[in-house]
Amino acid sequence: VPDAIRTRNRKGQGTRLRRDILDAAARLLAKDGPEGLTLRSIAREAGITAPSIYAHFEDLDTVKDALVANAFQHLDQLLSAVAREIADPAARLRAMCRAYVAFGDEYPNEYAIMFRLKTALVTDDEQPSIERMRGAEAFGTVSDALSECIATGASSASDTTTTAVAIWVGLDGLLNLRTTAPTFPWPSVDVVVDTLVERIAMLEPR
Amino acid sequence: VPDAIRTRNRKGQGTRLRRDILDAAARLLAKDGPEGLTLRSIAREAGITAPSIYAHFEDLDTVKDALVANAFQHLDQLLSAVAREIADPAARLRAMCRAYVAFGDEYPNEYAIMFRLKTALVTDDEQPSIERMRGAEAFGTVSDALSECIATGASSASDTTTTAVAIWVGLDGLLNLRTTAPTFPWPSVDVVVDTLVERIAMLEPR
């Protein structure tokens, strides 16, 4: 029996179920959050039996990992779309920060598996590095906007990395604490986001 | 049989086991994190059987809630100790922010149940309000330091609440992302904390 025959795929079923499983998992994640994700609940949602998942994923963590990868792709696309749209560096930086928070607000559970799971940001590479870290692209896009702000004098910060990091942690904390402490008398999101980015990046007044 | 007799306590056993259960739960939390906390694991750690816990706590959530309350008390004490020590408002604000992050670094799992659990910050009151929210005292202490900075001109911010909120979310995000993304090339914690507080509060240079 030649090798070519052994690897043949059934009428596209090979990848269809994989896709169905991921879709079901994504639906469950959005509905019930990360704790609601189990092999059995995903199978139930997908209309199959639990063991069927093993044909397409090693285990639950592999499914989750695929969801995380998709979510990062989603965020990257969103941020680079904003980046492409806006030429002015300061306006772009502000818009990206707002888009970041908007993403976290619209997809809180997706955001949670991206930035609350210890394993989410680390890829499977033997040699983890900043470039291969998930979210590196998103961080880079924001960091680039900041660099341009500094270059054009719109930002009077000098330490690009520390400044970018400070903005990032600010936005992340805002997303986290607003869901954790919903009874807190929060100021408007946009105001806090603008305050964070403008002051941390030391942007000149608009 | 008079009522007085029915409520008598055994040789101090009444509260001793309650204390033991909480100690065991605190030990487990520190060791295994919030996911490791189950009624059975706590009972195991305390050297008793699981049903015994019901005599002292309604359910697992009640135990966790007691842990959360203790942790907030711990943080409050820590911050007000710093507040008492340092007279200069700007130095005090900086020191409190560092202490906040130091607390989160030293007790990451305690911090997690305080600020990652949706239920942690809300007390059981029918009418939740900012004053009764957990962490309100800690937030107030920091907010007071900021107010004084503004009053003395050390801070050129004007919107106390938004500024205090921005600092808070910055510190929280720093704690969160450093544990989630340990492979990220983080700048020194103190540098990021100082950057956050000095820029967001617009402190005059030291």
Next chain:
DNA sequence: TGTACATCAGTGAACGCGCGTTCACTGATGTAC
């Protein structure tokens, strides 16, 4: 001071549940001749 009795903190067995994972299987899909 001694004894019979009440209290009640903690036990141990049992339950039903959902989970991840295994394994032999079934039966539709496609292939060889």
Next chain:
DNA sequence: TGTACATCAGTGAACGCGCGTTCACTGATGTAC
């Protein structure tokens, strides 16, 4: 074109596990007389 056969995606039953929770109980602690 028709039939026998191989493939393999997905099934269904079963397993052991740890969980929360229940319930009748035990036996040491303290009390009444």
